[in-house]
Amino acid sequence: MGALHDGHLSLMRQAAQENSDVFVSIYVNPTQFGVNEDLSSYPRTWDTDVAMLAELDRELAASDSGRISAIFAPTTKTMYPTLPPSSEVDGQGSFVLITPVGSVLEGASRPVFFRGVATVCMKLFNIVQPERAYFGQKDVQQTVVIRRMVQDFHLPMDIRIGVTRRELGGLAMSSRNVYLGARRRAVATVLSQALMRAEEQYHNGKRSRGDILWAANDIANSKMLEQDELPPSKRARFEVDYISLADPDSLEELEDVDETRGAILSGAIKMMPLEEPQDGEDCGLGGGTGTVRLIDNIILKPTK
């Protein structure tokens, strides 16, 4: 979807190590945004994106790896050639549905999201016919949905996952981070901190939902209280959308982690609009007026 950051570049480097020709698609897909979501304000940074890709390609040219052979930046009329793209839950069109893995977690908060993602990926895969497609682990449910789509529809390709790239402090890189500004960015690290604390419990031998998620919820609650007590001019309030401990294939919530399967620990928070922005404060793109929803996850690997 463009608005490239180091997480994207990292995926492209991985692709160039494993393939001679890398195709980069840049397309802000309307069908994965709900009618009340941020399609119109989603960051579009075409010139910067192209400059970053040109620089990356120069770097690749100097190494032993593959190259960026093409940028595919289609129009919506190309991607949705017959009917206009619908963002309505009961909208008309040609869609791929992957349920129930696309209906839980992010799909529960964003009912059309994975329908849009699966649909546009199926189109992109058919157009490019790649041997491998690269997705970031940050959108872990997306990787589960796309892997399921590839398996169920017998798509002749491999899905490769790149590790989540993080900013200093642990915040997962995301195109939406540009909206945070300094104050909210500092508090937004609570999500990765909460998940890391829960991961520690797993590594310490804890296997029950309560023992693992308690640690994450404790971090989140403490940070919330801390912010509540600050004056509006200094605080950054947030809400927890979910903190989940789920099966890595079915994404069903787990009461206990099976050590032979592991689990996906994931969460979503909403950074609320900035209160009382100060003169000269870095409020981020948009001036801190919008809510910014952030997601993150850690994979708890099987231990047996």
Next chain:
Amino acid sequence: MGALHDGHLSLMRQAAQENSDVFVSIYVNPTQFGVNEDLSSYPRTWDTDVAMLAELDRELAASDSGRISAIFAPTTKTMYPTLPPSSEVDGQGSFVLITPVGSVLEGASRPVFFRGVATVCMKLFNIVQPERAYFGQKDVQQTVVIRRMVQDFHLPMDIRIGVTRRELGGLAMSSRNVYLGARRRAVATVLSQALMRAEEQYHNGKRSRGDILWAANDIANSKMLEQDELPPSKRARFEVDYISLADPDSLEELEDVDETRGAILSGAIKMMPLEEPQDGEDCGLGGGTGTVRLIDNIILKPTK
């Protein structure tokens, strides 16, 4: 779906004329049958099917055309590798939805039908990766749905349509015709007769819905009255599900035919269970106890 008849063989001959290698899929796809439909009783005639294909391949070997290179007869676990195939309208799984063209006409009578058809065809196309796929015009809405799927998902293949093959009397060939028996088979010709009478109106210059469909409805109503007046031991009652005059791409019902676009004239009838079967009567497979739903269509070509 197997239960091969001359209509299928005709499609395969067409495929062999246009391709060196013809792959035949035989798979009774559960997801296109509703929960109350005839999945369990759908005719399965594997041995006869294979014998017919072997004979056809001998015929092709003696000609200048391509050959039948493979029969693909997968298990349901191959086609639906993760979740069991659901026939519920709100069932879970990985599905392709093509709406609204899959929701009208046959889709209105059979809500999961085109979801199942599009889904299984997407899988088959990805497995075989054919240059061309062949469908019979008898299932005209299926051809519209599949063409739309190929266009919207950018599938790198062509869809080719073979003309409807008919029995003496005009009844469109169908795997379900084996259930009719002689008495119902004779009356079932009413559907093609009604459509042909409507087609005549179009060829005579009529363009309005009323002028064209009146002729079809008149034939159907006359045949219904005729049967009503016969004794139960001789008659074959039927119901008209729909008679439609629709746009060839959108399948929206038309008030008037645009001569530059033409139209699809289509219909569905239900042959009701046979009343008072007689000793020695040819009642068809199943003894005439089930309702048999039949469809047919005629394409009204653009005249300009």
